Amino acid sequence: MNIEKDLSVTVAGVRFPNPVIAASGTYGFGQDYTDLYPLNKLGGISCKGTTLLPKDGNPAPRIAETPAGMLNSVGLQNPGIDAFISKYLPIAKKEGNVVIANVAGATLEDYKQAVQRLDGTDVDMIEVNISCPNVKQGGASWGISCDGAAAVTKTVRAVTKKPLMIKLTPNVTNIVDIAKAAEAEGADCVSLINTLLGMRIDIKTRRPILKNNVGGFSGPAVFPVAVRMVWQVANAVNIDVVGMGGITTSDDAVEMMMAGAKAVQMGTSIFTDPYSPLKVIEGLKQYMIDNKLNSLEEITGTVQPW
Ligand SMILES: Cc1cc2nc3c(=O)[nH]c(=O)nc-3n(C[C@H](O)[C@H](O)[C@H](O)COP(=O)(O)O)c2cc1C
Helix, strand or coil: CCCCCCCCEEECCEEECCCEEECCCCCCCCCCCCCCCCHHHCCEEECCCECCCCECCCCCCCEEEECCEEEECCCCCECCHHHHHHHHHHHHHHHCCEEEEEECCCCHHHHHHHHHHHHCCCCCEEEEECCCCCCCCCCHHHHCCHHHHHHHHHHHHCCCCCCEEEECCCCCCCHHHHHHHHHHCCCCEEEECCCEEECCEECCCCEECCCCCCEEEECHHHHHHHHHHHHHHHCCCCCEEEEECCCCCHHHHHHHHHHCCCEEEECHHHHHCCCHHHHHHHHHHHHHHHCCCCCHHHHCCCCCCC
């Protein structure tokens, strides 16, 4: 029997038909997946991190495998904000549900100009990446201090009324303080976690496997770290939280929501199975049926700590 269930969730005032979002940098702008399934099966897409000007990214090798995960040092390769707006956004909007632009920058002025340009478009939400570990300037350096996080949030808040999601780095001592700094300057929600800084070495050549020496660690191995951080942040802020980091199954998604997430993003698991987000959506629907839920929001933040 095919029971209809409403899987929708609302994050920062934006309704997602289901809580599963493709994570930035792992799904392009959606265009490479349209042959596999309609993009509107997903709750939303967070598009590849985009900077004011086009970027080539870092030299190869920029991917390394790890047990239950991967390292990447792609370094924000992207076509720039103008190409995003003119070429990629219209397709994503036509074919997908909620479309989230993901913006990165080296300077406050970069962030400001990129967000200003997006403000005039029909993008549904802007995710501001203050957490990329793979760029020499900017990126994570904004997200590793409260002052930096506050400065970026304040700058972009001043130039847009679009819902703003600030994406946090786990490479900090106290992620709660950073989340609060973003909230205080007008973030509508936060997303976490970006990748953990990691390194692998080829023992034959004694060289790091990545040409960038270090890179961002993601995939199932980071899941417990992500759950812990989402739980800590969700308990400390009054804005919505979007959780990610190693989500592979619908049980993982439920766990992340119990920790405090209203919606989830999936990245690395899409590389091993591009259909994994659809399987998670199906699993969430079954979970609602089995647990007689009317809304998935009923499980957000319901973990009962000892
Ligand atoms: C190859 C690759 C590229 C990424 N590029 C971006 C990016 O451009 N912007 C961003 O905010 N996060 C980027 N991320 C981080 C992911 O969006 C996500 O935060 C992280 O990988 C943890 O989730 P996961 O374990 O499900 O992949 C990238 C991750 C990977 C693996």
